[in-house]
Amino acid sequence: MPPDRARNADVLDLTITQKHHSLTNHLIHTKKRKEKENRPTVTHTTEVIEISSDEDEEPVPPPPRTPKKGAPPTPNERARLLLTALEKKFRALEQEKKQLEAQVNCLRQENAEFRAKGTVHLNNDDVDEHILCEVCSLTMWTPYVLTCGHAFCGSCLESWFDRALRDWASRYPQFPPHVLQAAHIARYGIPPPQYLCPKCRTAVSSKPTQDFTLKGLVGTIAKAKGEAKPGAKETSFRKYFDS
Structure with missing residues (x-):
């Protein structure tokens, strides 16, 4: 074989060999790329955990739901x-409660002031109902109590009984006055x-008795009202009752 042809044959073989290697490498890279594409992708994510303190932040409640018009309320609503x-x-x-406590405190303060002064405020009308005689409308300095429980002045009762005796x-x-005495009328059948x-x-039915408790109370109240005790008058009911 001539030298030129032999040289060309060597060059051709080298070219073919290079192309073969290049094609082989291309096929290998293509296969690897396809395998990489078909391989499942693993995504690595970094989770961020937020730590919050209950003392710093309070949970925000969800906004109340507005019920539909005409719809019945739910149990939560x-x-x-x-x-x-x-x-x-x-x-x-x-x-x-606050108003009542204020009223109680006010009443307690007023009560303390009254006690400190040592005075008692009484309604005159309520007091007079118990210490005034219902016959003469004056203070009963010498109250006498009847069997029914009512009390009157001794002098008023004496005048009241005397008028009844005169009418009787x-x-x-036809009878003389000395016969018409409580001790003698039974003898004559009168x-x-x-x-x-x-x-x-x-x-x-019996002789009135003097109420000394009521007498002392009447005297105390009358003196507190500035009344002076009149002169004492002896009262006797012997001529009206046997005992």
Whole structure:
């Protein structure tokens, strides 16, 4: 073989060999790329955990849901409405409690002032109802109690019984005055005179008795009102009653 042809054959073989290697490398790279594409992708994510303190932040409640118009309230909505009503009533009771406490404190202060002064304020009308005689409308300095329980001045009762005795004696003009005495009328068969209570008209069956407890109370109240005790007058009911 001539030298030129042999040289060309060597060059051709080298070219073919290079192309073969290049094609082989291309096929290998293509296969690897396809395998890489078909391989499942693993995504590495970094999770960030946020740590918060309950003391610094409070959970935000979800906004209340607005019910549809005309729709019945849900159990949660009914509970919320009931809780709102109870809270409103509780606030009203708290306000009323404060007002009552203020009134009690005011009354306690007034009571303490009255005690410090040592005075007692009484309604004159209520007091007069118990210490005034219902016959003469004056203070009962010497109160006498009848069997029915009503009390009057001794002098008023004496005048009241004396008038009843005169009316009774006028029915028996044929008897002298000394006969018409409580100790003698039974001997002559004369019905005794009847004495009645000036207030309730109950028959008085025994001699009135002086009420010393009421007498002391009347005297104390009358002196506190600035009244002076009149002169004492002895009262006797012997001529009206046997005992």
